Amino acid sequence: MRLKGRLLSVAEMVPPSKCIVDVGTDHGRLPVWLVKRGIAERAIVTDISAASLKKAEALIKAHGLESLIEPRVGDGLSVVYPGEADTVVISGMGGLLIRDILKNAPQVTDSVKTFVLQPMRNQGLLRKWLVNSGYAIVDESLVREKDKFYEVMVAQHGKQHITRDVYYDIGYMLIQKKDPLLKEFIEYKMAKTAAIIEQLESKGTPYSKKGIDGLKRKLEDYREVYQWVTRCDRL
Ligand SMILES: C[S@@+](CC[C@H](N)C(=O)[O-])C[C@H]1O[C@@H](n2cnc3c(N)ncnc32)[C@H](O)[C@@H]1O
Known part of the structure; x- marks a missing residue:
């Protein structure tokens, strides 16, 4: 099997x-x-x-x-x-x-x-x-x-x-052991988060504003980790 x-x-x-x-x-x-x-x-x-x-x-x-x-x-x-x-x-x-x-x-x-x-x-x-x-x-x-x-x-x-x-x-x-799929995984997470932000922004309700702020912070964090991982790759 x-x-x-x-x-x-x-x-x-x-x-x-x-x-x-x-x-x-x-x-x-x-x-x-x-x-x-x-x-x-x-x-x-x-x-x-x-x-x-x-x-x-x-x-x-x-x-x-x-x-x-x-x-x-x-x-x-x-x-x-x-x-x-x-x-x-x-x-x-x-x-x-x-x-x-x-x-x-x-x-x-x-x-x-x-x-x-x-x-x-x-x-x-x-x-x-x-x-x-x-x-x-x-x-x-x-x-x-x-x-x-x-x-x-x-x-x-x-x-x-x-x-x-x-x-x-x-x-x-995953970061410490440099998982071979890590960069693609973060790219996937960034794209998914950006898409949700876009969807919520198009609704424009006050509730979405709170949600959007949290998601934007998350996206920034993902970007930071991504940049760090990419930099390490080049070293
Ligand atoms: C999607 S299958 C996953 C099967 C396998 N573990 C895998 O990874 O392919 C989920 C299984 O968990 C069982 N399950 C759900 N809740 C459970 C629980 N509280 N205790 C034991 N089994 C549970 C379901 O009956 C189902 O057979």
Whole structure:
């Protein structure tokens, strides 16, 4: 079985683990890939939807991995016991849902070493919550599929000092490790923000004025990071 694009990027961020939990596994492709390659010795796969989990069960069976991958129906980490897993993967969900899943299971998260997270939206809010809640984002990567960028984050328990809010929107680790897609990613964010500003300006309501000012500040910050990244590229 081959993975590509977003899911491959998530898989490549998973460290060698005794047991991973893949929360919201759906098709189950990620844990099957990880266990088949020996990156995870075992896996627990969960999904709030029994119908989704059935897809994972079928794939696990097709690969003969029933003794190594255990499916469980349930909400978030509520079906996992503390100490069962050293790595948690949560991918393909909104950032706020990922935050809530982590927040609602402190006994489980306390015993986990590494969290591989791939939020589909609200990435900045998730980063901010992680950093303000005793996590450090130790690695990040970007992947592009067609016109869309996906952000993959690796977090561990620890302290991280983020000096500017813009580093929640453009992950600090992406800048530090000079992710190959970083410039395109910032260009995409600048274009999207400029388009929203233009759209709001055409409405001209007082409410939009407040929104526009915030967005203009954001755009300036993106431009500043972009210039810095471009300058570093030339050195
Ligand atoms: C878009 S799929 C992502 C599947 C896979 N993780 C991936 O990245 O391709 C989201 C899955 O999360 C499940 N899900 C949504 N909320 C959940 C929750 N609170 N706990 C567990 N699973 C959840 C959905 O049923 C669905 O199967």
